Amino acid sequence: MSNARQLKKENMRSVIQVIRNSDAFTKPEIAQATGLTGATVHSIILELEERGLLDKCGFSCSNGGRKAQLYKVANDYRYVVGMALRTNKIVIGIFDFCMKMLCEKSYEWMLGDHSVEETVHAMNEFFLELVEENGLKRDKIVAVGVNVPGPVDYRTGRIFSLRGYSKWHNINLADELGRLMGMRVLVDKDVNSGILLIKQLEKSPSDANMLYISVEEGIGAGVMINGEIYRGNHGVAGEIGHTTVQENGERCNCGNIGCLELVSSDFAIIRKAKAILGLPEEKKFTVEEAMERSRGGEKDIEEVFVTATKYLATTIRNSFMLYDPDEIFIRCKWLELNKKLFFKLIDDLYDENTLIDRGNIKISLVNEDRFVLKSAAAIVWNYELESLDSDTFSS
Ligand SMILES: [Zn+2]
Known part of the structure; x- marks a missing residue:
């Protein structure tokens, strides 16, 4: 990737980090929070607005000078799914761009009593049930983050092994679940997604x-x-x-x-x-x-x-x-x-x-609260922020 493109991505990433944690903001506020120039912030905000990620929401109050345009993250911008695959349950939640949880449900599921195929099918069925029960638009949901209690090749979504569950050896969960759900699935080890979430929450x-x-x-x-x-x-x-x-x-x-x-x-x-x-x-x-x-x-x-x-x-x-x-x-x-x-x-x-x-x-x-589930969703947002060209951010 060229240096200019890399720089643009990094700038956009800093802007996105800030706006995800703000209710409403102006361009000068973003410039101040990120240390970027007014011109850079202007072009990034314009692009995010075009992508459908931002809405205009009135003007800021000011003392005398010109009022600045206020922006906020669009309410119905894309959603992501967080799934926690545990040894005794499957927990699913749907989150918006600002990581607000829209709904969740926990399903009892003893991993050892089922084949891998049964479990993957159950994950998809539970997801469809949750979407239906909450009247969510399926096409707004763009990607799924799954965390599992064992080592994973997160680049491919392949689980190396889940200790004590011999069937879960060398399983590409991202591919298998992605095929059923018809969307991108990202998989990571639970503690790795946990530290990602902490980094976000603590603004480290x-x-x-x-x-x-x-x-x-x-x-x-x-x-x-x-x-x-x-x-x-x-x-x-x-x-x-x-x-x-x-x-x-x-x-x-x-x-x-x-x-x-x-x-x-x-x-x-x-x-x-x-x-x-x-x-x-x-x-x-x-x-x-x-x-x-x-x-x-x-x-x-x-x-x-x-x-x-x-x-x-x-x-x-x-x-x-x-x-x-x-x-x-x-x-x-x-x-x-x-x-x-x-x-x-x-x-x-x-x-x-x-x-x-x-x-x-x-x-x-x-x-x-809901740490493991939120950290599953954090996998997607983190990964998507790394690759801003992906579908999640394109309109
Ligand atoms: Zn040991």
Whole structure:
């Protein structure tokens, strides 16, 4: 791509980032927010208006001088679909250009009980049902972002594997689902789409160095270096749940010994708490219930959480030494429920470490509603912003 074209794209991308977060704006406001010249902003706004992305909406109030034209993102500009493929459910939401969720629905779906083909068909059926139920115009929907709990070649949408689900090996979900839905499908690993969403929500700088750590049934991390997701060669970068924390620990289903996931994931905590309480394996029991027991004074269960926190802190400290990020974001239900444990994690993290200055890194819990679903939609908008020539932005 020529330098001039690349520059034009970059300028347009900065303008779009700003207008997506504004209710209404004027050209001088965009120029100020992006640092671009008035002439550049003028030509970009004109082009976006021609593409149908912007509407004029009156004039700004001003003190004396000429009133400036106000613009806003067109209400019925294109929509995108976010889909979260989980091991026990499929969640679908439809979002507008400003990432406002128009509708959503969660469908119970046990991944292990179905063939890949059945699952892909179900994803399409659920989507059609949601569109119909909400009276949305099908032709306004332009692309689908899907996140999955495993490594993906995001350029082709091929899932390398979903651990524990042998049928999901080398599956090109983007092609298969795209054929059925008749639109572009983009697929990424859940933690990678998560860090993309965080970058948007936090309005992080374009060269941000961040880690996003997700603790759910499994544990994984999204790694962002200089504003770009670091994926590694096989999509497994950030698989911190499968780093060894207990040398003499159990064997994990990934093949390693003593993985972090066997100690600190929701799944591990539930399994250990059930064993302590003598509950049968098939009995439904949640990490919230385990936390309730712990806070109710059941020492053995409290110990499970303390151990989980300790090993999580060790792994985060190790990741820190590898990547030296400015910010670390953690999404973890049980740390959210017990802030004392979160503060303990931070203490454990720094401990006697002389290499990390306590004030230099921001560590926070992510508590965004519908995070996983929104991050699926974020895949599309992020990708589309990278390739502004695509259909999503053309009229
Ligand atoms: Zn493992």
